[in-house]
Amino acid sequence: MKYLLETVTVILAFTVGACGDKKEEILQSEPVSENRVAEQSAETIVIINDTVKRPAENKLRVTASVYDAAALPLGENFKSTEQLKKARKIAELTNITLSGQLAKIDDQCCVFATEALLGEDFKLVDVAAEIAVRDMSMKFSTTLRRGSSAFYEMNQSEDTSRMYVVVLNVEFENNESK
């Protein structure tokens, strides 16, 4: 009887062990999702650059250049700085802040509040901005590539033949790279 029980115990122990392996096998043999493939590839690959910052650790420079320009013909609008060669720059507003944090200038001449969030790919930036200069005020959100510009324009209240043009730009501060 004792011999029988010992034999059964040993056999059971082997069976449990085999099933445990079977469990691992089941987990590993499941269809691998697309993302998991990417993660696996990343983990098995030698890390070349170990000193990469996270997006939130990057300082960003958000700049709004404000111009007083003659209005373009009906149906056209400002798309490049080339068109602003004859325009007069009336303000250059800059906020330097960590990604994801609010920054604000608020003095007698102007208001410039921004929040810029750097994306995981370090290329795209979500920007929310509020700008007020003279009788012009704008509040908007956009997503743009780091280093590129977004154009905004609105006519001046006293003279609709003149436009305020705002050129928004976001870049790393001091060219600090990822």
Next chain:
Amino acid sequence: MKFYVLSLLFVSSVLIVNQAQAQEENIHDDPFGVSDEYLKPPMPREAKYFKGKVRKEKNEIIARSLLSLLQPINKLPLVDHAQTQLPHTKSTDRVYNISAWFPNCTDEQWVYYNDTSNYLIANASHRLKASVSEYVYRVIKKLPVNLKLTATYLVVDRNIPLTIEAIKKSQHKKVMSFSGVLKSGEKAMFGKVERYLSAEGLIYPGAHSAYCSLNLYLADELEVEINTSLQVGLREVVQVGIIKGNEKGVMILNLERLDMNGRKVREKRVNPQIEISNYQVKREVISGREYLFWRVPDLITLLGPCEERLVVNSNLGVFAKEAIIYDFSENLELQGIRMRKDDLAIYDSMSGLLVVSGNTSVLDMVEEISYEISVSYGLNISTVTNFYEVDAHSKAEVGNEWDVVSILSRNPELLGNVGYFLGGGEKVRHSSPQGSVILEVILDESGRFTNQVYQLDLNFLNHKIKSKLKTDVEYNRPKFIELQTNPVTRRSIIMMILTTKKRIFR
């Protein structure tokens, strides 16, 4: 005894395996989970030859511009390209090897991503090339979309046609002009409390159009609301706002799609070799077999998610070389259409062309689906109401309906007009020193009428007009409604309504 031992072992084994399986299920069981497929960055799909037809594989170097892969890649291996001349690549560029992502990448093929110049470069065969092209296409579709909205409000003579050219040449007064990049779902505001334009846009899937809600407010001058869909690249010139006398208010709206570099995106739609316009269905017999051709952009989005089976463009005749095509049989099966083994259903996402071949009942069922899809796009309603004072009907004419002839023959005086631009089911409000109006438009199922509900509280040249009314208005046919009698002049105040519609492709 032996039997009992074996039975005990067997039962134990079954119990243990079941427990392992149950644990395995629990690991992935999330009762509160919501599919996060849409949140995941796109990954490459395997491309196969359609119905086993194989072409001779031949590698070539291809390059595709791609701003981002929408996921971190800094831990991937860098490619030492110093000795190799890769297109769009300088010696200092950071190039990553993403070959492992592509199921079709085998043998001597490779796929790299140049993170500096933003190009995906591959040494690819037909299948890998199809997989790369389709992957790039899906990534680009998932990149954030910026829409640039330009809005200009002017007052012009009421006889000036609603075109930019005519307005440019005419005497016009610009009241407000604005242009800016909008983020979907976020409100933008331009101006201050007493003088502003607020705009909010919701970009539809596919980014061909956006629902826009605009509110222009100039204290003591005017307030104009617009709630409707605008199509990307299609400029709208519409009459809106309350204007007295012989002028009219005009809003010029333009929606452009910009990439993340701030440049205008020109939608690449390759034309199939068959002549067919959007939403059109054509049936043709080719070589003794009946085919159905149906062109509908973003059919994959419209019919709902389903695993897209990418196939190599094996030069099936109707598709252009750059077409990205899918075996659509399973998608149609999910719509309840039983496809046989020999039946064919292929969809090209670049041209939006679906090609189906099967027996008559299959083609009939697909054609039925096309009718359901064709009514699901939006309608923009443009309505103008002119207010006239005319000689009243004589006693004998009381009860007669008003029409153009009767208005013109009764010394009409135009008091003012109001323009509206809104989507079906929407409501807008305008105000000015001449008063205020609210209009709600409900689309009729027949597609020939709209049901319009007005609340008028106007004062044109000392003519007070106050009325609440509900009326059915046929498209493109003026409707005249007698509102009231001027107590001073004893003449009738007539409202003329003219409504037109425009389809908006979503």
